[in-house]
Amino acid sequence: MKAPDFSAALSTSLMIFAFDGDSVLYLIGRKKSEPYSGASILPSTYINVNESCEDVARSMLSDIFKTEHFYVEQLNAFPRKYRHPEGRIVNIAHFVLVNWEEISETELPEGYRWVHREEHNEMAFDHNEIVAFAYERLKRRVRHRPMGFYLLPKEFTLKEIRQLYEEVLQRPLDKRNFQKKFTRSELLLPIDKKVIAAYGNKKPSQLYSFDEQQYATMSIKGYDFKF
């Protein structure tokens, strides 16, 4: 019978997604200390043995964004033996969705920036693997549960939500079919009378918000949106 070997360490990296109205972005940082000083990394920190992983993840978020309005779930553990040169450090990565509306005003701390999926960074450790894993999850999530609540502004147009889905799925979606599906889904409430012009030009469009009741139900029960 084996005994516990109390000589591993824990860390967490955050895969933080946001949607700026146009693109899906994720946040990267820059390593300030050795090893790999200067390299791109996901926002990460070590976890002391007396700390809860999720609490540490949340407090890192609140350090970065000065707000608390996040969706956080465990992404996966990345436990490979030689992922970290200083010893056995198991990374319990988290999957985070943040609302651009709430954080775009706040200046990011030194070294952090938002990047697109396409601009591939060589990141330190196994962080590129974590990024890929997270994108896969995001893609699946969008088909089986509502997700917009955490990524869209409180009030949004159908164009925006479609743009979000196209970005996540990396595929154009038929405008009419998409709108039908969403308006029939009962997730959306048209905001009465309120209309507002889109970003630069022309005709104003209808704004919607989420029906929180329905949204909560659908988050639990899940659904199968076919796109």
Next chain:
Amino acid sequence: MKAPDFSAALSTSLMIFAFDGDSVLYLIGRKKSEPYSGASILPSTYINVNESCEDVARSMLSDIFKTEHFYVEQLNAFPRKYRHPEGRIVNIAHFVLVNWEEISETELPEGYRWVHREEHNEMAFDHNEIVAFAYERLKRRVRHRPMGFYLLPKEFTLKEIRQLYEEVLQRPLDKRNFQKKFTRSELLLPIDKKVIAAYGNKKPSQLYSFDEQQYATMSIKGYDFKF
């Protein structure tokens, strides 16, 4: 800047599913040492810092079953602070599918037994939580990827595969619709001429096996079976 705190330990628990032709079962063991000696647990072991989690999981499987034919994936990390009385031990649980045909002959080591979902055991640590989490994953998996390959004998009847799906989804499925769906899916190859009686009685039924080519494709691409 935090430094790594090399005083956590790692363990892994296995949620091992099998299908005996009638029910979905999972394997439990009995704790032989303190803490919680005598309690029911999932098959578990500590991981030394120089060991790979998945390797340890696989070698535990091979100790139990004397064979290697398994599907293994990471289930989740269970990292709660006070889940283990002896210190911070993060459990990286694995999700395993074993083929009843290959292991039902082998005698299980002392203390292990197969149980049904329904007979709920109070298990030590957070193992009941792990079980619940694994059943949720199994339910989702079955809708989005083929799964029978790891759980069914090499040659099986449509009745058996339907029985498996009904067990996993905990819901009766229409015989005709189910058979249509599967025979159309191109996953199954009828085994020419070969027919064999079911367990005790009456008319023999057609045997099928998986088209490994299609199966592999579908495993990667996924699908959406609506049940």
Next chain:
DNA sequence: TCAAAAGTGTTAATCCTACACCCATGC
């Protein structure tokens, strides 16, 4: 009045669901 994006319906094909009887065989 023109340019730009918003909004909107129909059709054909596919898929899902519900449902019941005949057949082949072992006993």
Next chain:
DNA sequence: GCATGGGTGTAGGATTAACACTTTTGA
């Protein structure tokens, strides 16, 4: 020859995919 489970088809409704023009407004 009969009891048992194996095997099979259809019809109605719902959902999807493909597709283009009109409306509203700001400039």
